[in-house]
Amino acid sequence: MKRRVIRSIVLTVSIALIFSWIGPAQAAEKTPIVIGFIHSMSGAMSMYGISSEAGGKIAIDEINAAGGVLGRPLKMITRDDKLNPETGLREAKDLLLSEKADFLTGTISSAVALAISNYVKREKKLFIVNISQSSSLTEENWHRYIFRIDTNAVPYWGYAPAIALAKTWKAKKIISLGFDYETGKNSLKAFKEKYLQLVPDAKIIDELWAPLGTTDFTAYITKMANSGADAFFLACIYGGGELAFTKQAYAFGLYEKMKAIQPCAGDVETWYQVKKGESYPKGALATCRYPFWAIQDPKSKAFVEKHQKLVGFWPSYGAMNQYFIVYALKDAIEKVGAVDTEKIITALEGMTLNTFVGKVPIRAYDHQAMMPNWYGVMDFSPNLTFPHITKVDVIGEEGYHSVDKIKALRGGK
Amino acid sequence: MTWEALAGQTLSGISVGMVLFLIAAGLSIIFGTLKVLNLAHGSLYMTGSFLCYGLTSLLSQIPGAYWWALLFAPILVAVLGGIIEIFLLRRIYDQEMLYQYILTFALILILGDACKFLFGVGYQTVAAPWPVNGKVFLWGLSFPVYNLFLIGCGLAVFLGLIVLMRYTALGRNVRAVTYNREMANALGINVPKVYTGVFMLGSYLAGLAGTLMPPMSVVALGSDMAVIIECFIIVVIGGLGSLPGAFLGAIILGLLNAFGIYIIPKLAVAFAFMLMIVVLIIRPWGLLGKPE
Numbered sequence: 001m002k003r004r005v006i007r008s009i010v011l012t013v014s015i016a017l018i019f020s021w022i023g024p025a026q027a028a029e030k031t032p033i034v035i036g037f038i039h040s041m042s043g044a045m046s047m048y049g050i051s052s053e054a055g056g057k058i059a060i061d062e063i064n065a066a067g068g069v070l071g072r073p074l075k076m077i078t079r080d081d082k083l084n085p086e087t088g089l090r091e092a093k094d095l096l097l098s099e100k101a102d103f104l105t106g107t108i109s110s111a112v113a114l115a116i117s118n119y120v121k122r123e124k125k126l127f128i129v130n131i132s133q134s135s136s137l138t139e140e141n142w143h144r145y146i147f148r149i150d151t152n153a154v155p156y157w158g159y160a161p162a163i164a165l166a167k168t169w170k171a172k173k174i175i176s177l178g179f180d181y182e183t184g185k186n187s188l189k190a191f192k193e194k195y196l197q198l199v200p201d202a203k204i205i206d207e208l209w210a211p212l213g214t215t216d217f218t219a220y221i222t223k224m225a226n227s228g229a230d231a232f233f234l235a236c237i238y239g240g241g242e243l244a245f246t247k248q249a250y251a252f253g254l255y256e257k258m259k260a261i262q263p264c265a266g267d268v269e270t271w272y273q274v275k276k277g278e279s280y281p282k283g284a285l286a287t288c289r290y291p292f293w294a295i296q297d298p299k300s301k302a303f304v305e306k307h308q309k310l311v312g313f314w315p316s317y318g319a320m321n322q323y324f325i326v327y328a329l330k331d332a333i334e335k336v337g338a339v340d341t342e343k344i345i346t347a348l349e350g351m352t353l354n355t356f357v358g359k360v361p362i363r364a365y366d367h368q369a370m371m372p373n374w375y376g377v378m379d380f381s382p383n384l385t386f387p388h389i390t391k392v393d394v395i396g397e398e399g400y401h402s403v404d405k406i407k408a409l410r411g412g413k
Numbered sequence: 414m415t416w417e418a419l420a421g422q423t424l425s426g427i428s429v430g431m432v433l434f435l436i437a438a439g440l441s442i443i444f445g446t447l448k449v450l451n452l453a454h455g456s457l458y459m460t461g462s463f464l465c466y467g468l469t470s471l472l473s474q475i476p477g478a479y480w481w482a483l484l485f486a487p488i489l490v491a492v493l494g495g496i497i498e499i500f501l502l503r504r505i506y507d508q509e510m511l512y513q514y515i516l517t518f519a520l521i522l523i524l525g526d527a528c529k530f531l532f533g534v535g536y537q538t539v540a541a542p543w544p545v546n547g548k549v550f551l552w553g554l555s556f557p558v559y560n561l562f563l564i565g566c567g568l569a570v571f572l573g574l575i576v577l578m579r580y581t582a583l584g585r586n587v588r589a590v591t592y593n594r595e596m597a598n599a600l601g602i603n604v605p606k607v608y609t610g611v612f613m614l615g616s617y618l619a620g621l622a623g624t625l626m627p628p629m630s631v632v633a634l635g636s637d638m639a640v641i642i643e644c645f646i647i648v649v650i651g652g653l654g655s656l657p658g659a660f661l662g663a664i665i666l667g668l669l670n671a672f673g674i675y676i677i678p679k680l681a682v683a684f685a686f687m688l689m690i691v692v693l694i695i696r697p698w699g700l701l702g703k704p705e
Contacts, residue, residue, distance in 0.1 A: 044534040044634075208678050213639065215630045216429055218560070219671035222421030223678075225554070240536035240633040247538065248629060251557035253548055270536075278540045 030068070032075035033339055035060075035326065036095035038088055038106040038116065039131075041080035047269065048108050048318045052130055053078050054310045055319030056105070058303060059326035069330050070337070076326075077101060081112045088112035092119055092127075102339050103128065105325050108318070110134035120145045126341050128328075130321040133157075134183075138368045139406050145341075147348060147367040149328060149360075150321045151289055153183060155399035157236055158190020160287050160373035161263045163395050166198035168285060169259055171231035173205050175224050177217070177245075178235025180209035187263070188235040205229055210237075215244040221252050231259035238264045250279030260284035265378055266291065266389040268314045273386070280387035281378045288374045289317030290357075293384055294392035299356035321371070324355050328362075361397075366406055370397045420552040422671040428560035430667020431567025432622050436640055437647040437659040438574065439618035445654030446591045446611040449502060449513050453520035455641030457616050459634070461490045461623020463528045466537040466632045479542035479628070487620035494616025498609045521637060529634055539627035546628075559629055566625060570618070571660050578656065587611060591654075646685050650692050652702020661701055 037056055039049035053076075060074045068074060077099050081088035088107065092115075095101040104120060104127040107113040113132035120127040121143045129137060129148040133156065138148050151160075165171060176191075178184035192204060206227055208220050224232050232254070237245055242264065249255060264270070265281045266288025274280050292304045292315065303323065307315040332347040333339055349364040362369045376389030401409070440454045468482035475481065497520065505512045540546070545562040548555045578584040589597040590607045598604045626636075643666060651662030666685055673681035698704045 047535070208674070211682055213635065215633065215636065215639070218425035218429055218629075219422060219674040219681075220678075222418070222425045222554075222671070223675050226415060226418040226421055240631045243536050243538055244631045247631070248557075251541065251548065251559060251629065253555035257555075273538070278538070 030072045032073045033069060033333070034095075034099060034101040034103075035074060035076045035329065036092070036099065036101035036104045036106075037076050037078045037322075038081050038091050038095070038104065038112070039078070040083050040108050041078065043083060045083060045108050047313075048131060048316055049080070049106075050311055051307070051313070051316040052106065052318035052322040054307050055303075055315065055322035056326050057310065058306045058319075059323045063326070063330055069333050070339075074326065074330070081107065081109065083109045083112065085109070085111045085115035089115040089119055092116045096123060096125060102126075102341075103329060105322065106130055107132045110137065113137055114141060117141065117143070117146045124341060126345060128325050130325055131318045135401065138366045139401065139409050142366055142410070144345060147345075147362065147369070149325045149353070149362070149369040149371065150317070151371045151373055152368065152400075153187060154190050154401050155373050155395070156287060156289065157183070157187030157263050159194045159401075160375060160395045160399045161233070161261050161285065162191045162194035162198060163399060164285055164287065164375035164393070165195060165231075165261055167393070169231065170199050170202070171259055171261075172199075172202050173229045174202065174231050174233050174261075175206045175208065175227045175229035176204055176233040176235050177208040177210065177220055177224065177237065179212045179214070179237055179241065181212045181236075184209070184212075184236040188233070191233060191235070204233075210241075214241060217245045217248050218252070221245075221249050221254055225252060225254055225257050229258055231261060233261045234263065234265075236263075239270065242270055246281050247279045250282065255282040255284065261286075262378070263287045266374065266376060267317065268292075268386065268388065269316055271386045271388070272314055275385060276380050280380075284378045285375060286378050286389050288376065288389050288392075289371075290315065290320045291374045291376070291389055291392050292320075293381075293388060294374070294376070295357055297356040303356065320357070324353055324360070324369075327355075328353055363397075363400075363403070365403045368400065370400060372396050373399050417552055417554045418675065421554050421556075422675050423668065424551070424556055424560065424564075426667040426669075426671030427664060428563045428667075429670070430663040430665075431563050432626055433640065433643055433647060433666060434567050434660055434663035435570060435618050435622035435625070437644040437651070437663055438570070438656060439615035439622075440644050441648050441651075441654055441656065441659045442574075442618075443612055443615040444648075446587060447502070447506075447608055449506075450510075450517070451615070452514060452517035452641065453497075453524060453637075454615070454619055454644065455637035455639075456521050456524035457490055457494060457619035458623040458626075458640055459528060459637040460493065460524055461486050461620035462627050462632045462636060463532045463537075463623075464489055464620070465624040465627050466539055467532065469539050470537075477542065479539065482539075483621075483624050486624040487617045490620025490623065491613040491617035494619075495609055495613045497616075498612035502612065503605065503608070525634060525637060532632075534634060537627075537632040539632065541628040557629070563625060563629070566621075567663075570621070571656075574656055583610075643685070646689050648699070649689050650700060652699025655699065655701045655703070658699050658701035662699075 040046055041049040056076050060076055064073045079091035108131040110132045113129050127146050130150055133153040135152045135154045176188055178188055262281045262284040265286035307319055332344045335347045336343040351362050353360040360369050372394045374392050374394050376392040378387050379390045380387055436458050443451050464486040465482045469478045472478035472481055541559045545558045547558045586602050647662035647666050651658030669684045673684040
């Protein structure tokens with residue numbers, strides 16, 4: 001009995017000794033620069049979280065292999081926000097307080113992004129958004145500590161499709177169909193605003209609104225087919241709704257009857273499972289946030305390969321954005337020469353990112369990166385198994401709200 | 414309104430109405446005989462959709478995979494229905510109605526999460542199968558053959574059910590149990606067996622609708638709640654427990670929705686509810702139902 005007690009004491013002491021020996025040894029190495037990453041890692045949107053995490057990891061591995069930043073390695077810590085603002089906020093707090101994260105990045109839900117944004121504003125820490133699309137994050141609700149290296153809803157759903165249509169078909173009579181909720185209404189408003197300014201003699205002859213989550217559009221489609229319009233515009237019908245709409249519209253021959261403007265249809269996430277011979281938005285004008293098949297820079301090709309190897313599917317635009325975010329932080333830290341949030345913010349303002357999709361300036365006024373929006377016509381090509389945009393063209397800063405427009409929006413608040 | 418528009422809205426309204434009829438008919442038959450309002454009926458429909466997707470992708474190497482799915486998926490749903498009836502519902506027939514609601518509501522959550530667990534949260538699609546994947550031109554309007562196929566299926570099932578209930582020994586037993594349970598029991602009809610059979614038939618119909626829907630839509634979580642509300646509207650309009658009532662209600666709802674969208678799209682969602690209210694005021698037992 002006594003021997004056993006002594007033995008356990010010896011064991012405990014020796015374990016404690018080992019740990020106290022390892023502890024200082026670790027601290028003696030360079031402490032990593034920590035990037036907190038909060039995303040939807042489970043549930044309906046988890047594909048984006050997993051893909052974005054992979055994008056960030058690729059950048060970090062590349063940088064660490066080349067010696068890190070200022071001689072220190074980068075480290076990314078992932079947390080799941082479960083699409084819930086409270087959970088996201090809790091994870092953000094934990095990342096800053098327990099993990100001593102130097103920066104926060106991520107989020108797909110705009111509600112989560114707003115919660116974290118309000119928090120970092122108080123804590124004076126930097127938060128860079130990689131997916132959340134709500135334009136208000138960098139417009140009405142903007143503050144010094146938030147950045148977005150991503151498109152936002154204004155160019156993606158509204159302005160870019162409008163500019164693309166004005167550059168191509170200049171349709172005169174348009175009927176619209178949208179999901180009946182705020183983002184749907186806003187995207188039609190943005191599209192109308194831009195398109196009617198570019199093509200003044202065009203007209204939106206009818207606006208149809210389906211309840212959010214509708215999957216049966218047949219009655220809307222027969223109505224659109226008989227409306228006499230020469231094109232239709234889908235306002236924020238995405239995901240399952242878009243797949244269902246496309247299937248029904250394809251079966252009813254709507255794509256042959258009129259031109260289609262289907263923002264979002266160019267993104268690979270919705271369509272990668274669709275094979276040749278199945279229904280797809282045939283000939284539709286579509287926007288896309290990362291058409292990797294059309295980007296010639298070999299770095300992009302390497303990125304696609306690494307992403308495939310890491311998670312087994314095509315990279316989403318979130319992966320590309322997270323990759324750029326990590327590099328933007330690296331450049332800013334190196335420029336400043338220290339991990340100092342205030343100085344890094346000043347460095348990021350007006351910085352031009354040199355990326356594999358070209359030069360992307362970060363606008364100092366609203367901290368919004370002028371990420372390009374691509375567009376093209378949906379078709380199949382021999383190299384890819386899924387439908388994608390072809391004849392790809394790009395829209396840059398002209399797709400975004402101008403600084404004057406944002407000033408007016410902020411003033412009106 | 415042009416002739417083409419009229420034809421387009423009518424055909425699209427009826428074809429969607431037919432799928433809803435299949436679900437509502439199952440709901441109505443189950444209520445008529447078992448006096449159980451199965452809140453989880455939409456979940457059986459959704460399970461059918463996921464099974465359709467699962468089977469077609471499992472059998473994708475075999476030609477006509479969809480037709481095998483159409484054969485087996487509803488049967489699997491019927492078996493699931495049988496298990497639910499024997500092991501769960503049977504225990505609460507003597508209890509208050511409230512327990513039925515709690516039990517069937519729990520089933521919504523369980524089946525929904527089971528689908529999520531087995532098939533993931535993504536959107537799945539099933540292509541329209543040959544030979545019903547083409548288009549036909551009707552009154553100058555291009556119309557998918559699949560929607561006509563749906564109308565055909567709905568009509569066939571309706572007639573089949575009428576024949577089954579009116580002219581077969583099985584139908585007679587079911588009607589006897591529906592009419593007077595104790596008397597039927599005294600006459601030697603095996604009532605629990607009839608209950609299980611009817612619940613399985615209702616589940617089969619839900620599974621059939623669930624299998625027929627994916628080629629013209631998507632397979633997604635949440636479709637259970639969307640259809641169950643529409644089915645409640647149908648059975649309230651047509652009369653709970655009445656088969657012709659469910660048929661009439663489904664056609665009315667389909668057309669109301671299609672023409673509502675055509676004429677006043679802003680109010681289209683409300684029309685069905687308004688009609689339901691009117692029916693509840695004028696004929697609370699439904700258009701073809703019988704007053705208690």
